[in-house]
Amino acid sequence: MIDAYDVLGIQLDCKEEDVKKAYHKMSLQYHPDKVGGGPDATKKFNEIKSARETLQDAERRKIYDTFGTDLGEERPELEVWTIGINTLLSPLGGFAMKTVMARLVLWLVGWVWIGRLFILLGFVGAGLYYMDVKIKDTSARSEEAMSLFVNLLVIDVVIVLNWLSSLLSDTVCVFYLVSEIVSAQYFFESWKIAAVALLLSIFLAWLTQGWWFWIIGLEVALAVVLLIALTISSGIVRLWIDSVFTQHGEKLKEWRMSMRERRKEMEEELASLKKKNQQLQEENEQLKKRKG
Incomplete structure (x- = not known):
């Protein structure tokens, strides 16, 4: 076909x-x-x-009549949009959100009474773990409880570091963000990589002190710019398809028509050859009968 x-x-x-x-x-x-x-x-x-x-x-058919092949259910401009969202905007937006959350946590634990409350909860959690208290058949040393205690311990460490120096708490924040970019698995595989990441985090924390509001604003601005760029890119792809359809759609249609005409000619030629072959066979049969 x-x-x-x-x-x-x-x-x-x-x-x-x-x-x-x-x-x-x-x-x-x-x-x-x-x-x-x-x-x-x-x-x-x-x-x-x-x-x-x-x-x-209609849209899928238009693309088919433009390029001569089916590109699937997803329209090209939407495919560009989806790829951009998944590979660029979503990671950037997620990183910006984690930056906001990290700074929000540091801001909250910076309040003295909130910090003291978490320190108190840390001591309570340590006591529950030491005595292996069971609450509704759930042990304080179970995996679920351990996960909660570890998170609480991390928060308490951040609080203590924040009390000692804001640079130290900022270092934890930067180290967390670095681990989101470079998988934390590398830190566990090599202490050298972890040490380099820690030193880099200390330097970046010192460098960015007092600039976090602007950093978050820059991340949000980049996300907005990227969103606008993806929208424009999708529109350009749509305009390009329309332009190609205008320039070459009729040529493709003519080619398809010529292929149909060529096939018709070949079918007629084949039918003619079959007819001639049949006539020759009949004439051959008649000659045989005459000779016989």
């Missing part, structure tokens, strides 16, 4: 209703259950389904 139109046996300028009618007719005619199944029947039926899916959606 030449193309999806040819699979369904419809004209190149057909309407959506023609596609539905042709699919309904051919799907009943070539359904594997009706023609005895088999690989060939299944392949034919899948071709019919694929042709219907390509031509029934």
Whole structure:
């Protein structure tokens, strides 16, 4: 078959209703259950389904009539948008959110009474763990409780460091953000990498003191700029497709028509050859009869 139109046996300028009618007719005619199944029947039926899916959606059909091939359900401009969101905007937005959350935690624990409350909770948690207290059949030394105690310990360490020096608490914040960029697994695999990351975090914490508001603002601004860029990129792709369709859509249609005409000529030529062959066979039979 030449193309999806040819699979369904419809004209190149057909309407959506023609596609539905042709699919309904051919799907009943070539359904594997009706023609005895088999690989060939299944392949034919899948071709019919694929042709219907390509031509029934106006945008998908336009792309097919532009490039001569089906690019799938997802429109190219939406594909560009999705890739940009997943590979650029989502990581940047997630990092900005983690930056905000880290600074918010440092701001909260900077309040004296909140810090003292968490320190008190830390001592309570240590006591519960030491005595292995059980609450509703849950041991204080269970994995769930241990996870809670570890998080509480980290918060208490940050509070103590913040009391000692804001540079130390900022170092913890920077180290956390660095671990989000470079997987924390590397820190556990090599103490040298962890030491370098720690020294780098101390330097960055010193460098960024008093600039966190502007850093968060910059991250948000970059996310907004990236969002605008993705929107513009998607629009440009849409305009490019429209431009290609205007310039080459008619040429593709002419090529498809020429292929159909060429096939028709070959079919007529083949039919003519078959007819001549049949005539020669008949003449040969007549000569044999005369000689006999």
